[in-house]
Amino acid sequence: MSLQPEVLNATLEEFKIMRREFDQLANNHVTSPNTDCIDRYFTALNLLSETAALLNLSGMQGCLDKQAENLMMIDPGIDIESQLPGFSLWLDIAEQHLTNPTAETPCIAWVNLLENTYWPSPLDEQESRTLINAFADEMSFDNQQTNSESEAIDFSELSTKISLDSDQSVIEAFLLDTPVQLEKLFNKVSHISFKAISTNTLTTLQAAQRISHTIKGSANLVGLTALAWLAHKLEDFFESLTNFCQADNEHQWCFNPEETDVIFETLDCMMTLLDDAQHKQDSTVDYQTILQRLIAWPNWQKTVEEIAPALHNEVAPDNTEKDPAEPATIQAALTEIDQQAWVKLVEEMSINLVQSQELFKQMTLNLNDLKNQDLKIQEQRFELENAVDSRSMAQVSNNGFHQDFDSLEMDRYDDIHRTSHQFIESVSDNRELIQSLHNKIRHFDSLIRQQRRYTEQFQHQVMQSSQQPLSAISSRLQRCVRQAARFTDKEVTLFLAGDDLRADRKVVQALADPLMHLLRNCVDHGIETERGDKPAQGRIDVSYKIIQRNIEIKVSDDGAGIDVKTLLQSAKDRQIPLTDQQRTNPLQLIFLSGLTTRKETTQISGRGVGMDAAADQIRQLGGQIRVSSTPEVGTEFLIRIPLSQVTRHIIICRIGQEQFAIDSSHLQQIIPPGGAYCERKGEQWVVNWQDDWIQVRSIHEKLNEPALQFQPGLLTVPLVVMEHEQKRLAVGIDSLLNSFDLVLKPFGNIVHSLPGFTGMTQTGDGTLVPVLNLTELLLMGTVEAEIQKNQTLQQELPQILVVDDSLSIRNSLKLLLTDVGLKVDTATNGIDALEKITIQRPAVILLDMEMPRMNGLELTRTLRNRPGTENLPILMITSRSHGKHREQAKAVGVNEYLTKPFNENEVIDTVRHWMNAQSSGEEVLL
Secondary structure: OOOOHHHHHHHHHHHHHHHHHHHHHHHHHHHOOOHHHHHHHHHHHHHHHHHHHHOOOHHHHHHHHHHHHHHOOOOOOOOHHHHOOOOOHHHHHHHHHHHOOOOHHHHHHHHHHHOOOOOOOOOOHHHHHHHHHHHHHHHHOOOHHHHOOOOOOOHHHOOOOOOOOOOHHHHHHHHHHHHHHHHHHHHHHHOOOOOOEOHHHHHHHHHHHHHHHHHHHHHHHOOOHHHHHHHHHHHHHHHHHHHHHHHOOOEEEEEOHHHHHHHHHHHHHHHHHHHHHHOOOOOOOOHHHHHHHHHOHHHOOEEEEEOOHHHOOOOOOHHHHOOOOOOOOHHHHOOHHHHHHHHHHHHHHHHHHHHHHHHHHHHHHHHHHHHHHHHHHHHHHHHHHHHHHHHHHHOOOOOHHHOOOOOOOOOOOOHHHHHHHHHHHHHHHHHHHHHHHHHHHHHHHHHHHHHHHHHHHHHHHHHHHOEEEHHHHHHHHHHHHHHHHHHHOOOEEEEEEOOOOEEEHHHHHHHHHHHHHHHHHHHHHHOOOOOOOOOOOEEEEEEEEEEOOEEEEEEEEOOOOOOHHHHHHHHHHOOOOOOHHHHHOHHHHHHOOOOOOOOOOOOOOOOOOHHHHHHHHHHHOOOEEEEEEEOOOEEEEEEEEEOOOOEEEEEEEEEOOEEEEEEHHHEEEEEOOOOOEEEEEOOEEEEEEOOEEEEEEEOOHHHOOOOOOOOOEEOOOOEEEEEEOOEEEEEEOOEEEEEEEEEEEOOOOOOOOOOOEEEEEEOOOOOEEEEEOHHHHHHOOOHHHHHHHHHHHHHHOOEEEEEOOOHHHHHHHHHHHHHOOOEEEEEOOHHHHHHHHHHOOOOEEEEOOOOOOOOHHHHHHHHHOOOOOOOOOEEEEEOOOOHHHHHHHHHHOOOEEEEOOOOHHHHHHHHHHHHHHHHOOOOOOO
């Protein structure tokens, strides 16, 4: 709730009275410094702080408490100003703040004063950020202009740009925090059913109100008042709904869905304003129209209904109140480029570690050889020593000096004897060197082990820094279901669980497309139009879990299930040959390209490419997908994606005459030679393993190697067991060589991808080994067939061309159309668009009117005069809403004229209309 102006005025008058007391105490302390003056000043500060706390002036309260902390640390016998330079300035700052609580200058000045490093206890970075956020919360204090809801807004005073006078650190904090807050707000609003606003939605409404309040304060602090007003009116809307839920738990408000679309339009508008402000470009979004529609929410059509008794105790899903986990370390603030650099660095560290381990292994082997050689030398030394001694004793010297002694009384030595003893001493010295080398290598081993621990710890921190919560795509999934439900005229609700889990950013973003394919399939094929005894509103659940080193995703609906008979008949009508596994488990047919149970093609389904594309994208992530279905109960998809790791456990094997690598995370078991019996059943080879007959396959021929020959009886070659098409399958290889924890790298920019291969890895001795994708190898035919398949798939997907010089508009339109299953390309101006149209003719063009080089009117005129594009549907989306501009567009041949900010539903419906008109052969009316 905002403070009334009269309350603020009364507070300001009270402060002016207290200010005279502060001035008098300060003057007394200057003339006669003593403890009593400091104590009285300290007491007055605490009293003012308590007043600020009662008025929810948290920023002012924090500053007063920090001042009191520093005041208690000074010497009472010395003047305050000499110990706390500029201390007296706080009085002017506080008065300015109370005079205008929405002004940012006094707030920043107060924080800067408390950051004075000459003070005993200045603000640190974290404390400064806390106070700035506290002042941002105070931005909700409305002045007399905004206090009246019926008063017209002066749009000329609203700004769509960040104020240049704002403190740079405040701007950086705003740009870092506000996108996260907007994403949170989108997630909260997506979980609110405006068809039934009741006590069950209270906590979510309160969270949405709280986030709107935070965004409002932050936007006001940096001068982005247009965004602040939108957030302010959103807060008022949620506050009213919250008050209703708190006051009446017996009834619910039921809004018209078409009117509550304004809420989502407001969120899109806020995101666009923030994006434009961040890129320092003029915003063309029509926030004024949206703001006026939002202000008029009390006039929206709604009904008040009694809540069914069974729903009184219903608890809202837990996931609606979970916020994405915020990064706890400074590494979370790294840019994408920085994170990629860190990942590359830790990959190189891991490769060097493997090479060091291999070098240590070779040194240890060499040392063992050296020890064995030393033992042989020792044996030869003893033989030599005995031989020399025997020879010396057998000879009798004629030297007169020794005539008085016999051979037993004195040894007689010659040159051979002396040389041999020198050799023996050298051998002994060499043995000591070997022992010293052994001790050093053992110490080297401990250093490598320690380095391995450090590297693993560094890997973990780097991977943590590049992760983001799975909730980052939740808003896209919610929008996908809303659009599909709207298009199919069904009532469907999406429930998300576990989306606060974190995964690699690239994996999270790559999951969006296949999940949206599955969700559209659930809405269109799964949820029935006539629900019978089921609830009128269909339900889709998406849950995330981390199991071992995999992300497990379940997508389930409460629809009619998959009609297996219709699926088999569709495959028969299209003359698709079925494998034995597909006959045993027909549900796998839904992942075949070109297979669909729809008799008519729509923009949601009917082309037979959606589920195939989803399965292919999941396989590209190294994952697997299963499907199970129960008639009249529903369908469930189970997806497993391996978590991103710097190193993976890699098995090096030999297939034919070449070495290949296999990621062990995709394997269930390795059957050694002689570990099981192999038999031939019909056209297939099978092996009996753990009381289960498993089909045996060879991939040699797909790698241009001679086919592996199996023989009945005990296995003569090792087999790797994996899951394939929901069944266990054994793949034969010639031999297993070794296994290591290695870095798996993609092929690079020159060779983007090869069918059947994941990438390359490097062993400790420097050998480069290709890593096999067994699932892809088993599914694919020849490389040429795979390329042809991909080209066919790309041709079947309709393409839309978006032409706009604004990056934010291009991205938002591309994301919107991609989320409803269309292929989208973009161009920055008319010249760029002509080049792309020459290469591939799009189904529909969406373009802006005002662009550099060639504007939208010139581009349309050019296309209408070209053969082949004279009937191409062209939709113009522009900020120009006057009749004169509309007539100009119609004169050059524009089919539809839409204005910014665009309505998502209107854009999608218009695009679909013109695509259907083209596919049905209707004449395009200009």
